[in-house]
Amino acid sequence: MIPTTTVPGAATRTRRSGLNRPGFVTYGLLGAFLAGSVFPLWWSFLIGSHDSTVLARTPFPLLPGGNFLRNAATVIDQVPFWRATLNSIIVSTTVSLSVVLFATLAGFAFAKLRFLGRGPLLVFVVATMAVPTQLGVVPLFIVMARLGWTGELTAVIVPAMVTAFGVFWMTQYLRGTLPDELIEAARVDGASMIRTFWHVALPAARPAAAMLGLFTFVATWTNFFWPFIVLNAKNPTLTVALQQLQAAYFIDYSMVLAGATLATIPLLVLFVVAGRQLVSGIMQGAVKG
Amino acid sequence: MSTVTDAPTRTRGRRPDDDRPPRRIGLSQRLGTWDVKLSPYLYISPFFVLFAITGLFPLLYTAYVSMHDWDQIMGQGEFVGLEHFRFVLGHSDFWVSLRNTISIFLLSSVPQVLVAITLAALLDSNLRARTFWRMGVLLPYVVAPVAVSLIFSNLFADRFGLVNAALGLIGVEPIRWHSDPLASHVAIATMVNFRWTGYNALIFLAAMQAIPRDLYESAWIDGAGRVRQFFSITVPMLRPTIIFVAITSTIGGLQIFDEPRLFDQYGRGGAGSQWKTLTIYLYELGWTQSNFGRASAVAWLLFLVIVAFGLVNLAVTRRIADTR
Numbered sequence: 001m002i003p004t005t006t007v008p009g010a011a012t013r014t015r016r017s018g019l020n021r022p023g024f025v026t027y028g029l030l031g032a033f034l035a036g037s038v039f040p041l042w043w044s045f046l047i048g049s050h051d052s053t054v055l056a057r058t059p060f061p062l063l064p065g066g067n068f069l070r071n072a073a074t075v076i077d078q079v080p081f082w083r084a085t086l087n088s089i090i091v092s093t094t095v096s097l098s099v100v101l102f103a104t105l106a107g108f109a110f111a112k113l114r115f116l117g118r119g120p121l122l123v124f125v126v127a128t129m130a131v132p133t134q135l136g137v138v139p140l141f142i143v144m145a146r147l148g149w150t151g152e153l154t155a156v157i158v159p160a161m162v163t164a165f166g167v168f169w170m171t172q173y174l175r176g177t178l179p180d181e182l183i184e185a186a187r188v189d190g191a192s193m194i195r196t197f198w199h200v201a202l203p204a205a206r207p208a209a210a211m212l213g214l215f216t217f218v219a220t221w222t223n224f225f226w227p228f229i230v231l232n233a234k235n236p237t238l239t240v241a242l243q244q245l246q247a248a249y250f251i252d253y254s255m256v257l258a259g260a261t262l263a264t265i266p267l268l269v270l271f272v273v274a275g276r277q278l279v280s281g282i283m284q285g286a287v288k289g
Numbered sequence: 290m291s292t293v294t295d296a297p298t299r300t301r302g303r304r305p306d307d308d309r310p311p312r313r314i315g316l317s318q319r320l321g322t323w324d325v326k327l328s329p330y331l332y333i334s335p336f337f338v339l340f341a342i343t344g345l346f347p348l349l350y351t352a353y354v355s356m357h358d359w360d361q362i363m364g365q366g367e368f369v370g371l372e373h374f375r376f377v378l379g380h381s382d383f384w385v386s387l388r389n390t391i392s393i394f395l396l397s398s399v400p401q402v403l404v405a406i407t408l409a410a411l412l413d414s415n416l417r418a419r420t421f422w423r424m425g426v427l428l429p430y431v432v433a434p435v436a437v438s439l440i441f442s443n444l445f446a447d448r449f450g451l452v453n454a455a456l457g458l459i460g461v462e463p464i465r466w467h468s469d470p471l472a473s474h475v476a477i478a479t480m481v482n483f484r485w486t487g488y489n490a491l492i493f494l495a496a497m498q499a500i501p502r503d504l505y506e507s508a509w510i511d512g513a514g515r516v517r518q519f520f521s522i523t524v525p526m527l528r529p530t531i532i533f534v535a536i537t538s539t540i541g542g543l544q545i546f547d548e549p550r551l552f553d554q555y556g557r558g559g560a561g562s563q564w565k566t567l568t569i570y571l572y573e574l575g576w577t578q579s580n581f582g583r584a585s586a587v588a589w590l591l592f593l594v595i596v597a598f599g600l601v602n603l604a605v606t607r608r609i610a611d612t613r
Contacts, residue, residue, distance in 0.1 A: 022414035030411050034425040037487060041432065043451070044440045055449040105332040115329035121337075128340055132540050132595050135588040136347025137571075138354055138581050141361075143347070159343035162336045192321075193328035222433035224547045225568070229576065239435040239547075246439060246554050253443050260436040267431040275424040282427070282488060283495035 041264065048072075048258030055253060071258035075245060078255070080234065081262070084241035088266075091153055091227075091237060092220040095160045096213045102162035104209055107170025108201040112183055113193075122171065128164045137229060144230055155230045156237065160220060166212050169285065173208035174201065211281035214274055221267060238263045348592075355585035362579060373586035383587065385562045386570040387594065389474065393549070393566065394542040394598075396478035397485075402534060405486050406527070409493035410519060423494075426487030437480045438551035442467075445476040467553055473564040480548045489534050496530040497523060532606045539602050543595050544568050567591045 046061075047054065049068035054061060075081055109115070110122050140159065141150070149155040178201060186196040202209075224239040231240055245259045271278070355373055358366030377383045408426060416422055429437070444451050445466040453463040466476045500523065508518050546568040550556045557573065558565025565573075567587060575584030 022411075022416060026411050026414055026416070030408075030416075030422055030425075033408060033487075034422070037426065037428050037483070040437070040440045040444065040483065041428075043444065044436070047443065055443075055446070060451065060454070102335040106336050109329040109332040113325075113329040113332075115326070118329070121333065125336060128344065130536065130540065130599070131344065131348065132544060132592060133344040133348060134544055134568075135592050136344065136351055138575055138585045138588060139347035139350035140343060141575075142350075142354075142581070143342075159339070162339050164336065164340070167333075167336050193324050197332070218431055222431075222435075224433070224435050224550075229572070239433050242433075242435050242439065243551060243556075246551060247556060251554055256439055257443060260439045264432050264436050267433075271424075271428065271431045275427065276420060278430070279420070279423045279427055279491060282491040283498075285492075 041261075041268075044257045044261045044264070047254055048261045050254055052252050052254045067254065068258060068261075071255050072262055074252075074255045075259040075262060079241040079244050079259075080236065081241060081259075084236045084238045085266075087153060087236065088221055088238040091156050092217045094157050095220045096216040098157075098161040099163055099166045099216045100209045100213045103166030103170045103212060104174075104202060104205050105197065106162070106167040107172075107174050107205070108178075108197050110167070110171040111174035112178060112180065112201070122168075125164050125167050129168070134225065137226070140226075141229060150230055151232045151235055153231075153235070156223075156227050159226070163216070166216070169212055170205060170208060174205055177208075178204045211277055211284075214270075214277055215281060217270070218267065218278075351585045351588050354581055355583075355589055357582055359581040359585070360579050361575065361581055366582075369582070373582045374590070377583055377586045377590065382562060382565070382570055383567075383590070386558070386565045386567045389470070389549075389558070389562070389564055390543055390545065390566045390568075390594075392471070392474045393477050393481075393545060393564070394539075396474055397481035398535070398538045398542055400478075401482045401486050401489060401538070402531065404482070405489035405534075406493050406524070406531075408486065408490035409497055410523065412490065412494050413497045423491060426490055428487070429484045430488045432484065434480070434484060434547035435551055437484055438548045441476060441480045441483070441548075442552050445479075467559070468561075468563060470559075470563040473552065473559060477545075477548050477552060477564055481542070481545070485538070489538075492534060493527060493530060496527050500526045528606070532603065535602045535606050536599055539598050540595060543591065543598060546572070567594070 045068070046064055048071055050061065050065035051067055051071075054065070106125075110118060110125075144150050144155045147155075149158075182200050182204070183196055186200050191199065222239065223237075224243070227237045228240050228243060231237065233240075233244055236244065242259055242263050246256050354365075356370055357368055360366065412419075412422060412426070445453075447453070447463065447465050447467050450466065452466070457463065464472050466472045504522050504526075505518055508522055513521065545566050549558055549564045549566050549569055550572075552564060553559065556569075558569045568591070571584050571587040571591065574580050574587060
């Protein structure tokens with residue numbers, strides 16, 4: 001699958017007889033969907049703020065109880081919670097920065113520099129997006145074990161340091177926004193390639209780079225399969241620690257869901273701050289890719 | 290390479306005060322040429338190097354491992370040919386996992402695409418507080434699948450679960466979400482749909498907004514109502530996007546692991562493998578039983594399943610979008 005269908009991005013705002021506001025059915029359906037999206041999170045907090053006997057009670061209480069902090073304390077006691085949080089921050093930040101840097105470099109080259117094999121190489125990059133590389137876990141694990149990286153964060157960080165999606169995304173963006181004249185001007189002034197990249201391409205790429213960084217951060221933070229395989233109980237990321245919470249003990253749902261809530265809070269904060277960028281990122285990506 | 294090593298040699302051979310200015314220019318020009326020629330390859334190399342080492346090589350090497358006895362701790366053993374494939378294909382676990390994987394995949398992808406397109410059509414109307422609604426549908430995307438699974442396995446608990454309690458209110462007998470295969474697939478598919486429907490709706494929304502508006506105007510003049518417009522214009526124009534979403538959800542959906550893994554506390558896909566998926570089976574062989582050979586065989590088989598589904602998917606979505 002090569003998503004190269006470029007549709008003109010001129011999204012008209014008020015299409016179809018612009019003054020018509022939709023009726024209450026539209027708002028009702030959207031509201032219902034929204035409620036369904038929020039409810040599980042509310043439920044998680046609700047159960048996490050009671051004790052586990054609450055589930056056997058009828059009717060269910062619909063307001064939070066006062067036990068959230070106690071449950072949270074149990075979570076922090078049962079698994080290396082702070083370590084896991086720190087690890088998730090380290091891994092997600094490093095991976096995001098690295099993906100942005102390498103993808104922008106490659107995007108700059110693909111979009112703006114001439115070299116032999118540029119077209120086929122870009123097609124190759126895009127084609128790799130359709131390859132389920134997760135299926136190479138066994139040899140990847142063997143490689144990591146050879147390197148002595150199992151249990152280390154490097155094992156999670158290094159394979160994720162640049163993605164085909166990122167390269168494609170930055171190529172598309174720079175192709176459309178960075179004028180050739182700017183690069184030529186920098187070259188005429190005697191700037192080397194890397195200086196041209198650093199002072200011309202990178203600043204121009206900022207909006208797209210920020211979005212790429214955001215999506216990479218979310219994807220890395222929520223990632224489970226590979227960290228679960230290659231890390232261990234003493235040095236987990238948050239998702240791996242959450243799994244331990246459920247697996248290690250007879251299910252105390254209040255404690256488990258307090259943990260799920262705690263692990264979700266950082267991304268909810270990110271969502272409040274940058275949700276708008278995520279929305280426009282998805283929509284731009286859809287139009288471009 | 291030779292030109293680079295040339296320069297210093299010549300410098301040494303000549304007297305420094307003879308021809309300093311021309312040599313300097315020559316050298317910097319040459320460096321400049323190399324800068325122009327090599328830099329692009331240097332800039333794209335991180336992707337190719339990393340893909341080769343952590344993507345392509347492991348994938349191909351999986352074939353090699355799958356033909357050997359290979360213990361996680363002891364390492365490589367004897368060459369056994371296709372023995373692991375024979376074992377896996379002869380084992381009911383593989384076929385049950387395949388059935389579960391496909392069932393969960395269908396239950397999540399088909400309704401998800403339908404709901405996402407509908408949702409996109411709703412979002413495409415001239416809403417008040419547009420950004421609020423768009424952000425709202427995206428909220429579940431930032432919740433990790435692991436957390437989603439913990440929450441939903443509680444909601445779908447067999448005893449004391451909210452879903453069963455709600456069903457009880459309308460007189461439905463409690464459903465055994467954690468023991469009936471189909472029910473467990475529905476619960477797991479719900480988790481996937483929860484996280485991805487809004488995301489895909491935004492993709493469809495963007496594609497809808499790129500449809501030229503005069504198409505709708507002429508349809509309007511021809512007397513086509515909104516529903517007719519939706520099926521005769523919107524859906525066909527969304528074809529590339531539908532294919533894109535279908536393909537990406539195939540690749541991800543058939544490798545599903547997080548949600549079924551955390552659906553109960555044992556993580557083995559149910560006492561009777563009711564919701565064991567191929568990736569759980571792969572994990573079990575490789576890391577619970579330390580049998581990397583068999584795990585690799587499963588990985589390759591899953592790879593083939595994904596390729597097959599990708600092709601089928603492409604054909605089906607083409608046809609559906611064509612006949613509209």
